[in-house]
Amino acid sequence: MISLIAIDMDGTILNPDHSISQKNKQAILDAQSQGIEVVIATGRSYSEALIPVKEAGLKVPYICLNGAEVRDSSGELISATHIVESDIEKITSILDAEAIEYQLFIDTIVYTRDIESPLNAFIQLAREAGQNPPVEEIRKDIMKQVKLGTLQQIDSFDDLINQRGNEIYKIFGTSFNMPDLDKARKALQQIPGLAISSSGAGNLEITNINAQKGIAVEKLAKSKGLSMENVMAIGDNYNDLSMMERAGHSVAMGNAPDEIKAACTKVTTSNAEDGVGLAIEAILQPQN
Template sequence: MIRLIAIDMDGTILSPDHSISTKNKQAILAAQSNGIEVVIATGRSFSEAFGPVSDEGLNLSYICLNGAEVRDEFGELLAATHIAKNDINEITSILDAHTIDYQLFIDTLIYTKSIKDQIDTFIQLAEAANQIPPVDKIRQEVMERVEKGFIVQLDSFDKLINQRGNEIYKVFGTSYNRQQLDNARNALQLLPGLAISSSGAGNLEITNHNAQKGIAVEQYANSKGIAMENVMVIGDSYNDLSMMVRAGHAVAMGNAPAAIKAACTEITTTNEYDGVGLAIEAILQQQV
């Protein structure tokens, strides 16, 4: 009996144009009306995640930044797990040595040295799913976040790290050079206390070892008195793997890599064709 559903965003609940389809929305509302709790589990910051969900009038809780932050449906912070300040300089030194561009996530803000990198990040996510990225819409979304102050461009991160190094949730590295990414990943994995994942072939997501989607989903379920065997998760990438191996029912999107599909109990259609909605409808049919 499924009592909690955790859903990834990019490549999963979001269509290629970064919207939530009517079918996906209706399925979530149907799940909620049948007493099933639904939570977003994303690598995005809260400010990036809240917009597309609230635009559809959905009231959901949020596991953000791969589990580094948990917020309720009102946006109130429930839990926070930061990277140890001592690790930040080592992380950035490794990324700099391998010419990896990166962004720092603090609270609801994203700090970047290039707005273009932010735009390229979402383009890469779409390309990794073998889809045509809606470049104009992505650019518009990013620039709106810049105007609202959620994305801050800095020439250097030195002062920020010195002043707020103990508040960093996630370091997000991007590169089109796969060899450089692999070399950086190998070096980062030698640092204890970190979780190294990715949401696409062109990025690295670095968080505290305790900040992983699977850990956060399990803690959230426990807080609601729900056993993991009664949890369903839906995702498409490697940063979803930690929750897929813990949940009683794991669903891979049709656009997920083969390794992610192999880790799941079910495969649905792609995010272009309402994969989330269909997976939820199938569960509701069984239970209702």
């Protein structure tokens, strides 16, 4: 019997236009009405995750930044795990050497040197999944974050790192040059204490090794007296693997890479076809 459902956002619960469908919303509400805990587990910052969830009228706890931050359904911070400050310069030096653009995640704000970088990352994710990305809708979503101040463009990261280097949750690197990205990944993997994952072929998600979705989901389940055997994890990419491997019931989206599908107990339809809603409905039936 499923007691907790952990759901990824991009490529999973979010449609290509970054909204939550009515079917996905209703499935979550139905699960909650049966006493099942539903948590969003995303690589996004809390401020990025909150917008589509709030617009859908849902109230859930959040595992953000791949597990670097956990918040309750009211947005109150429960736990925070930052990258060790002494590792920041090592990371940025590797990314700079390979000309990989990156973003810094501090508190609820994402800092970028190029406002087009997050847009290109989302477009790349959609195309990788074989979808035609609604560019203008994604751009509107990004500009909404800019207006709210949760996405900020700055000329240089130097002062920010000097002043707040101990507050960085995640560094997100993107590149269309796969050999350079692979070279950077291999170099980063040599730094002890880091978790290197990705939410798509064209990016790197860098966090503290203790900041992973699977670790955060397991801690959340334990705090509620739940076994991981009774947890369902739904996702579409490599940064979801840590929770898929720990959960008793794992579901890959239809748009997930074959390696992710092979690691899961079930495969649902794509994020453009209400895959999350269908997966949840399937486990609710026996519990009615």
